[in-house]
Amino acid sequence: MVLRDHIHRIRTDPLVSHGRHFGRTVRTFCRVHTLITNGLSRTMHLELERITKEDLSDVERADHHQYQQLLGLSPGLEERLNTGNEGDLRYVADMITKGMGSARSDDTKSLKAAVVDWITLSNEVLSPPLQRNVKSDRGYLHPRTGELLCPVNLDWNDEKIRRELKSGHLVPSGDMWPRFLFRNYEYNLADPWDGLLRSGLLVKAYKHVFTSPSSVYNGDGTSKSTKSSNARIHGMTSVTIPSIAYIATQASPVRFALSSGATFSRTDKATDSEYFYELLIEVLEDPEEYVEVSDLLKWWNQQIFPSYQIHHRAVHRDSVAAKIKDRRRLIAGGSWKAMEPSSSNSSQSDGRSPSPGALEQEAQS
Template sequence: MKSLTELLFPVTRSFDSLRKEGHCGPLSPQPAPKPSITVASQPANLAFAWPPSVKQNPNLPTLPALMTTENASSIPSKRATPALQMGPRKKASTSDPLISHGRHFGRTVFALCNFPSLLTNGILRLEQMEDAPLEDFSTDERREHRVFEHLLDSYPGLLERLQNGSEEELIHVGELIGKGAAGARGDDTKTLKSAVLDWISPKGAAIQPPLHRNSKIDRGFNHELTGSLLCPAGLDWKDPETRESLRSGEMSVCGDQWPIFLYTNYTYDADDPWCGLLRNRLLVSAYKHVFTSPSSVDKEPKATRSGNARLHGMNAVTIASIAYIATQVRFALSSSSVFSRTDTSTDSETFYHSLLDLLEDPEESKEVDELLTWWNRQVFPTSSAAKRPISANSALAKIRLRRLAVKQAADLNSS
């Protein structure tokens, strides 16, 4: 019996070969015996980037989980199938709707994702879930599957295309979506690098010493202003010993040590860490810059035809989009020049995941709902998502109070 670890990767094995060996059922509606699958506690390759190296079938070539320009040249040229090599007729076009969809999906649903792996794992997991409920999978696999289902729901016809297409088509679709997500991330990193300096400059004064727009070497803990914003909440940047430890690297900062700029007025309450979290004007400025247009930063956003939110029919803030913007701003303030997994000084991947861990926690739903309401008022004030308090004496308030009273009476009678 093969475990899930053995099934999910390598992707160079076609679905036809998997079916012939009895590892998964047919993807088309043809009768076939149901497979017997053991769910592994540790998946072979989760799609969320940048995944660590894993052991693969020794008889098959090693395939990096995330295709990058750095590791592409190290991949063996001979494979069982050419599925990961896009042929000329599969050449990606910047006008392909999947690329555009990937740009928005990366910003608003999940940014650091290996999309070919996400699709491959998702299709196989659908087969496995015929015999094993999603609850039997690991926490990371469940989150990955939620992202996979969100992708299917947001792009009509995608599931049918994946199920009816070849393995090469599945990988090609994933690469198109990934190209869009990576392109958007790169574009935002580039524009925010310069724009963030305008938002942190003291009113009526210039940053001293000056910070260059096209170079980040003097940012991070190397500069008084950016260092004070990146200082982990709970530490005192004004303390010379703390400041020197951060600058020298003696005190390392992990991604889950959140910087003070995430908080309102850069104020952290150790007794109530939720107070003011992710309600900073700097974050709002960056959010508007990316989603509603750079010109909307200093004024109420309008429904411009060029804004990314408008282009994709977005009228409400998402949890992942807040985490994405926070990650981008944190990187813009840092001295790092390349958004990379190997950059341990920024640890962007851990930072992004740690925010999602909090915001997706059901136990924090009350605080998260209040946070989203606050954000929608800042970015989409005319949207129905920007819920406002109901007037106490309004007809709507009385209707809801009456409905609540009726429900409570019914519950009392039934108990």
């Protein structure tokens, strides 16, 4: 009975749910115990002014940001860590890690079947057919999945390349990015940013994981499911860079669902998942790529979150709303001067538009 209660407590601990979202949107390859231990120590030194954020290396700054994001995802976690002992810290880390692992496992299982439909061309069938719940015949063993997984710097139409990929003599590393990352699965050698991470396959997978499987086929991205989506449960209203990388990597597992591997791990040699994932994030978080990445994130948000465009639309400079904001800004700065009302029309002498009733009376007179 005691053991059963303990297992139930672990399964229902909110930390597991927080870990699932952390792995999907912040970091999927993360040693949580180390992240928390270093985060606590670093926070203490910062608060005591023994160090400043400027003293942190780029890696330390990135780790600290991930630690703060973890605290933000889990209300009350910071106090729990500050007042707990080493056993409490280890329990928290274990639950977060459990959540991350279960999310990867669940997404792998779910996408394994769904991806078969997405890679089948309209009004066509795959030849040979793929079984929805079997992956042993995928990867470079199948012409369709092989074509999509083939690195853009290799020619899938070259029989020798295909043969070496199928046999395993040629194993692409994580920095050899596959064709399915690009819009229409086409790579522009002259401009590597052209269509990068804008493929329909990625968008479908993202919706499947974050906004529900039913939203994949709805043009406006809305879900028909009565169950709250992962995005809604965690208050997610915009796409994150790591979440795009998560979807593109086996962890989510578009890349993994196309491959023939049966299980996912951070050390798998066949697809070099961790390197692939981290390199994607490194490129997308590079300040030098800010313009391209900002445009990419805007595009993604428009695909996934229908209300994003409404909330982020620019207000026209001549609109009433803009004029009201300008007026308030001028008043606050002490430079507001009321303009004389127009006297061109007696009904507008007070600076206001005539009411419908006044217009009706004028028309009758």
